[in-house]
Amino acid sequence: MRPVLFEVGGIQVYSHSFFLVLGLLVGLAVLLWEARRRRWSRSYTALIALAAFVGGSLGARLAMILFVGPSALQALSELALFDPRLGPGSILGGVGGGYIGGYIASHLSGRQCTCDAFAPAMALGMAVGRLGDYFSGEDGIGKPTTLPVGVQAPGVDYLVHPAPLYDSAFNLAWFAALLVLRDRPAFQNGNLLKLGIGGYAVFRFLVEFVRNNDVVWLGLTAQQIVCLLAIGGLVAYFLISARRTASPTAAAS
Numbered sequence: 001m002r003p004v005l006f007e008v009g010g011i012q013v014y015s016h017s018f019f020l021v022l023g024l025l026v027g028l029a030v031l032l033w034e035a036r037r038r039r040w041s042r043s044y045t046a047l048i049a050l051a052a053f054v055g056g057s058l059g060a061r062l063a064m065i066l067f068v069g070p071s072a073l074q075a076l077s078e079l080a081l082f083d084p085r086l087g088p089g090s091i092l093g094g095v096g097g098g099y100i101g102g103y104i105a106s107h108l109s110g111r112q113c114t115c116d117a118f119a120p121a122m123a124l125g126m127a128v129g130r131l132g133d134y135f136s137g138e139d140g141i142g143k144p145t146t147l148p149v150g151v152q153a154p155g156v157d158y159l160v161h162p163a164p165l166y167d168s169a170f171n172l173a174w175f176a177a178l179l180v181l182r183d184r185p186a187f188q189n190g191n192l193l194k195l196g197i198g199g200y201a202v203f204r205f206l207v208e209f210v211r212n213n214d215v216v217w218l219g220l221t222a223q224q225i226v227c228l229l230a231i232g233g234l235v236a237y238f239l240i241s242a243r244r245t246a247s248p249t250a251a252a253s
């Protein structure tokens with residue numbers, strides 16, 4: 001593990017912060033590419049991106065109160081918010097907050113953006129950002145394992161699951177899958193973004209079994225419960241949408 005990635009002029013550059021910023025820049029680059037391909041105006045792209053960033057930042061921090069408890073309020077203090085050694089908070093909260101922020105801004109603008117351009121951008125950004133979790137040894141990396149993929153974690157004499165690398169690998173593959181699906185008729189009007197979020201929720205539910213988060217109910221972590229709620233809501237949405245699409249067709253025949 002390398003919590004301090006390198007030094008520049010005596011200033012330490014933390015791996016978590018470095019890959020977080022790099023992930024944001026990579027995600028922004030993909031977003032701009034997709035927005036241009038979808039013919040979004042620059043001003044509109046900037047508005048939605050800013051709203052998603054603010055919503056994601058707030059969601060990531062606030063979600064830590066749910067996942068960690070009142071002690072997470074420390075990370076919300078004015079000074080700790082800018083501590084380069086700290087992560088931005090919960091990725092699940094960041095995804096949810098970003099979605100809400102973009103949704104509100106798009107509807108207030110009158111454009112009602114479906115924001116599908118964010119789906120591949122989010123996946124690739126997380127693939128890069130998760131490398132910072134691995135190098136910083138965040139959350140103890142993962143649970144003990146005897147599998148060949150095990151890595152040495154700081155402060156222990158056994159191998160553990162490199163859970164952040166699993167996350168990064170999934171998101172890289174998910175990014176490629178979303179690119180393949182992005183022009184399919186079934187994944188327009190917001191469906192690609194919902195699929196992107198749903199796919200990550202399924203993966204995150206599964207990978208939680210090898211992470212170090214506390215079990216809170218029925219053998220599940222708080223993160224897994226949130227993932228199940230998100231998956232349930234998205235499945236219900238797609239089922240209702242499919243029925244609405246099928247109804248006019250049946251009536252016409």
